[in-house]
Amino acid sequence: MNDFRKITPGGRPFTRIYLNVMLWFVGRAIQAAARQDPAVKREFAQLPEGFTFTLTAAPDGPSMVVSKDETGRVTYLGRRPANHPLNVKLTLKHMEGLFLLFTFRESTATATARDRLYVEGSLAEACAVVRILDIVQVYLLPKPVARLAVKRYPRWSFKRHAWDRTLVLLRTVLGV
Amino acid sequence: MRLPDYYEYCCRVKIVAGHEVLEEIPALLARLHAGRPMIITDPGVAAAGLLDVVTGALKDRIAIGAVADAVPPDSDLQAVSRLARVYGEKGCDAIIAVGGGSVMDTAKGVNVLVSEGGEDLLAFTGAGALKKRLKPLVAVPTTAGTGSEVTLVAVIADHENNRKIPFTSYFLLPDVAVVDSRMTLTLPDSITAQTAMDALCHAVEAYTCLAKNPVSDACALEAISLIAGNLLQVVENPGHRDGRLALATAATLAGMAFSNAMVGMVHTLGHSVGAVCRVPHGTCMAILLPYGLEYNMHKNGDEAGELLYALAGEAEFIRTPRDQRAQQTVARIRALNQALHEATGARHPRTLGEVRDRDGKALVPRGKLADIARVAQGDASIFYNPEELDVDDLLMVLEAAWAGLPLDPQRIKRG
Amino acid sequence: MTLPDRFEFFCPAKTASGFKALEHLPGDLEALNARRPLIITDPSSTREGRVQQIAKAFRTSGLTLGVYDGIGPDAGMDTVKDLFDLYLDRGFDAILALGSGPTVDLAKVVNIAVSGQPEDLNRCQGVDRIDHPLNPLVFIPAGSGTGTECAGEASLGDRTYCSAHLIPDLVTIDPRMIGDPAPMRIVSGAMAALTHAAEAYVCPRPHPFAESYAQLAIGFVMAHLLDVVRAVMAPKGKMARLADGFSLKKDRLALVNAACMAGYVYANTPRGLAARLGQAAGRGGEVDPALAMGILLPCALEYHAHRQGRDLSRILRPMVGLERYCATPAGQRFAAAMGSLRHLGNELFVLTETAVPRTLEDAGLTRNALEAVAQSVAAQDPDEDLARACRTILEHAFDGRPLTA
Missing domain, CATH: 1.20.1090.10 (Dehydroquinate synthase-like - alpha domain)
Known part of the structure; x- marks a missing residue:
């Protein structure tokens, strides 16, 4: 059996670091937007107390967890808090899918249409999570990039575009 | 014929269709090493005499282990567990599901329990929860609409917690779909219209929404031309065997298309109208279909225009200038609804405002539209719709569909 | 179209085609309940970098791959026997057949043996003699096949097998796998x-x-x-x-x-x-x-x-x-x-x-x-x-x- 060999494929350390940074950023931005943006506030208000969701890649890719506590406060809980029950889990089928998402080559809608993303938990709540992610992406990304990430770039007031965006970015960095 | 950057297509169900194919079920089961099936169906199917047709076709050829004919319209966890126990007690080794969507979903749930063991279906929710082949499942559709004989989803109600639980796995797919024209021969005209429009809607949305792929496209086009070519004929002449087979085949093809390409806003809204106001699914689909095409036309007008060939035939396709074909497709679907309205003695409603229950009471009061729009925001099919829809957009479409007015293009926000 | 009085259709293969299709393989294997895939292919696949591409796509999957790339033009029952032993000894549970015609045929024949008994290779010759589903088999086209790889057929020397169970469970078409044949x-x-x-x-x-x-x-x-x-x-x-x-x-x-x-x-x-x-x-x-x-x-x-x-x-x-x-x-x-x-x-x-x-x-x-x-x-x-x-x-x-x- 000279022609046989075994391959143990390596990991992707740099991609992993990149994705962890991006997810940290987005997680903190959701937390910030939930305190600043009226639409995100509204979305979270309709979700149940203790609502927790995660975005991750199979089988053990980078992830982020965001939760709303009993007082309605939304917090980014980090990468993978132990034993936190999840209401919604958005999973990319592979890390490459998450990488495509966070290099803005595929939007959530495209990833879904290409069978790269699946949802576990309540679908209605997952829809709310995707709407929140869309708004957060509009805050974080410059318009030409954000247009690729959402189906329809929203028409926001100047105040929301300028003032709220500045505050969301500040809050994201400072974590307040 | 466009090849998308990436697509997946899968339909593992063996399809056997024809005028007298029920008789082949024993042989099909034998190939799956099964010989003692349990038949699962609902009271409506039994009352229509269809169960007798099935048992008549099977008798002498196979030992029927059990017959369960009391599946409720929205089957729940208790019903599934109860049927699974019967299956075990009677020593069955396969399931024959005879019915529409609800029966199919129930049978898929029962199959999980009898194959995996245990009492708790909830243990098998979530992606990848099912790991191996289940017991042989033969699906015999009786509605020519839902396509659930070829879909990998089962929705089971959990009445205790007031929720519906979706189960998704390739292992839920039936092994064989036996599409026999005798099963739909006695459907009343308005149900024929509803279910065929449901199938049409599957095909049209599969062809025009985001997850389309070449195989689903081909199935969708074939389904549309079979429906367009046979529906009115069958409504006017219910005993038309070839027409019935064509509609049943179309429903299966449409099921193959949409279970891979998924569906968009017509289903987003239709599911919600159904959930809030208890309107039959096919009725919602028929009314809302033209609006879905109108709303997305700036994004998928080319695809919508291509449907004109399948819907209206070659002459009309050639006659219509290319930039007007999408509009003409919408007009054709509206005309089909109108024709069905007339052919069924007005039992096929054209607008949401026209939908009535048996006592003639309006089922969709205008005041409920806001509730419907809110519920619609939580329907996952919205992901696959080409254009974004916020709650105001949903309400705008619902208002138009309620009154039966075309959408105002000025009010569609283009992304 | 007037439909005939009776017709049937069966295509148990899932098709996945296009950009990053290979990256879906680990998840698709998981869905087929397989975790230890064996790639069966010819030497050109390693020479031209296809095997390495698959290995790259499996990074972060946590799976290891077996690779047998010795299928030559005259591979026959000896090779089948070797692969049978290899598959069972090392506990593989799925085959990734990479290439075209003869390579895929041979992989299918190996799959008949490992999914049942070695005697099945004799017993199952001919039409419709395989009476149970086989272990998972994935076909990865390298761009020079005729498509019969996707059909329910396999032939090796003077043996032919014909059964719907020979249709691959999954066909993964990735542009990176499409080589440069004549x-x-x-x-x-x-x-x-x-x-x-x-x-x-x-x-x-x-x-x-x-x-x-x-x-x-x-x-x-x-x-x-x-x-x-x-x-x-x-x-x-x-x-x-x-x-x-x-x-x-x-x-x-x-x-x-x-x-x-x-x-x-x-x-x-x-x-x-x-x-x-x-x-x-x-x-x-x-x-x-x-x-x-x-x-x-x-x-x-x-x-x-x-x-x-x-x-x-x-x-x-x-x-x-x-x-x-x-x-x-x-x-x-x-x-x-x-x-x-x-x-x-x-x-x-x-x-x-x-x-x-x-x-x-x-x-x-x-x-x-x-x-x-x-x-x-x-x-x-x-x-x-x-x-x-x-x-x-x-x-x-x-x-x-x-x-x-």
């Missing part, structure tokens, strides 16, 4: 696909399910084959080749899709005359059966249309698309379709510097050999009409003469 192999694969699909599309009993797949195969071959051959053959500078690379990848991806679709059709419909005659013409070894099929196809279709009076004009639609189909008057459609087919054949002849034959005579067959070919097909079905049909089709294909009314 143009002749591309043409030959495409012609086989086109012939199977076209003959299924116009088979006397219309079949809505098989037709859906068949029209895709026809459309993709007609739209992309010439572009592929042109790009591969053109003696261009490096830069121009680079610029062509992207569209070439897309065109070739479409051809591989066509072959797979044709394979699914092949598994569900009876062989047509062009396919059977082409197969028979190739039996001697000097003629490529797939190229012979391509030559025979228009003649066989013309025989059905002009001598048997069947209306086959609808075949123009998948060939040229809806728009041009509608623009062609009904009475000209069949002729236009045959024109497209012959145009394709003639262009290929020129582009490949006469390597792709236009007639059976070009292909190296002698007129005297025709009778034997006709006989071998007609003998399958003792019917005087069939023998006459075979002779007529062969003679016209030999001369390159259209068959008229």
Whole structure:
């Protein structure tokens, strides 16, 4: 059996670091937007107390967890808090899918249409999570990039575009 | 014929269709090493005499282990567990599901329990929860609409917690779909219209929404031309065997298309109208279909225009200038609804405002539209719709569909 | 369309095609309850970097891969025996068959043995003798197959197996796997696909399910084959080749899709005359059966249309698309379709510097050999009409003469 060999494929350390940074950023931005943006506030208000969701890649890719506590406060809980029950889990089928998402080559809608993303938990709540992610992406990304990430770039007031965006970015960095 | 950057297509169900194919079920089961099936169906199917047709076709050829004919319209966890126990007690080794969507979903749930063991279906929710082949499942559709004989989803109600639980796995797919024209021969005209429009809607949305792929496209086009070519004929002449087979085949093809390409806003809204106001699914689909095409036309007008060939035939396709074909497709679907309205003695409603229950009471009061729009925001099919829809957009479409007015293009926000 | 009184269709394969398709493999294997895949392929797959690409796609999956890349042109039952031991000893639970024709056939044969007992290799020969589902088998096309890899067939030496259980569970088509085979192999694969699909599309009993797949195969071959051959053959500078690379990848991806679709059709419909005659013409070894099929196809279709009076004009639609189909008057459609087919054949002849034959005579067959070919097909079905049909089709294909009314 000279022609046989075994391959143990390596990991992707740099991609992993990149994705962890991006997810940290987005997680903190959701937390910030939930305190600043009226639409995100509204979305979270309709979700149940203790609502927790995660975005991750199979089988053990980078992830982020965001939760709303009993007082309605939304917090980014980090990468993978132990034993936190999840209401919604958005999973990319592979890390490459998450990488495509966070290099803005595929939007959530495209990833879904290409069978790269699946949802576990309540679908209605997952829809709310995707709407929140869309708004957060509009805050974080410059318009030409954000247009690729959402189906329809929203028409926001100047105040929301300028003032709220500045505050969301500040809050994201400072974590307040 | 466009090849998308990436697509997946899968339909593992063996399809056997024809005028007298029920008789082949024993042989099909034998190939799956099964010989003692349990038949699962609902009271409506039994009352229509269809169960007798099935048992008549099977008798002498196979030992029927059990017959369960009391599946409720929205089957729940208790019903599934109860049927699974019967299956075990009677020593069955396969399931024959005879019915529409609800029966199919129930049978898929029962199959999980009898194959995996245990009492708790909830243990098998979530992606990848099912790991191996289940017991042989033969699906015999009786509605020519839902396509659930070829879909990998089962929705089971959990009445205790007031929720519906979706189960998704390739292992839920039936092994064989036996599409026999005798099963739909006695459907009343308005149900024929509803279910065929449901199938049409599957095909049209599969062809025009985001997850389309070449195989689903081909199935969708074939389904549309079979429906367009046979529906009115069958409504006017219910005993038309070839027409019935064509509609049943179309429903299966449409099921193959949409279970891979998924569906968009017509289903987003239709599911919600159904959930809030208890309107039959096919009725919602028929009314809302033209609006879905109108709303997305700036994004998928080319695809919508291509449907004109399948819907209206070659002459009309050639006659219509290319930039007007999408509009003409919408007009054709509206005309089909109108024709069905007339052919069924007005039992096929054209607008949401026209939908009535048996006592003639309006089922969709205008005041409920806001509730419907809110519920619609939580329907996952919205992901696959080409254009974004916020709650105001949903309400705008619902208002138009309620009154039966075309959408105002000025009010569609283009992304 | 009036449907026949009874029809069936079965395609248990899942198709995944396009950008980053390989990355879906670990998850798809998981869904088939497999965690230890063994790649079975030929040495070129390692040499040209395909195996390494698969390994790259499996990074972060947590799975390890077994690779056997020693399938040579004369691999036979010895290799099957070795792979049987390897699979069981090392606890593999799925096969990734990477390549085309013979490699995939061998992988399928190994799968019969490892999914049951070694004796099954004898017991299951012939038609429909495999009575249980086999272990997961994934087919990864390398771009030079005919599509029969996707059908329920496998042959090795003088053994043949035919069963729907041999259809792969998953067909993963990734542009990175599509290698750089000789143009002749591309043409030959495409012609086989086109012939199977076209003959299924116009088979006397219309079949809505098989037709859906068949029209895709026809459309993709007609739209992309010439572009592929042109790009591969053109003696261009490096830069121009680079610029062509992207569209070439897309065109070739479409051809591989066509072959797979044709394979699914092949598994569900009876062989047509062009396919059977082409197969028979190739039996001697000097003629490529797939190229012979391509030559025979228009003649066989013309025989059905002009001598048997069947209306086959609808075949123009998948060939040229809806728009041009509608623009062609009904009475000209069949002729236009045959024109497209012959145009394709003639262009290929020129582009490949006469390597792709236009007639059976070009292909190296002698007129005297025709009778034997006709006989071998007609003998399958003792019917005087069939023998006459075979002779007529062969003679016209030999001369390159259209068959008229």
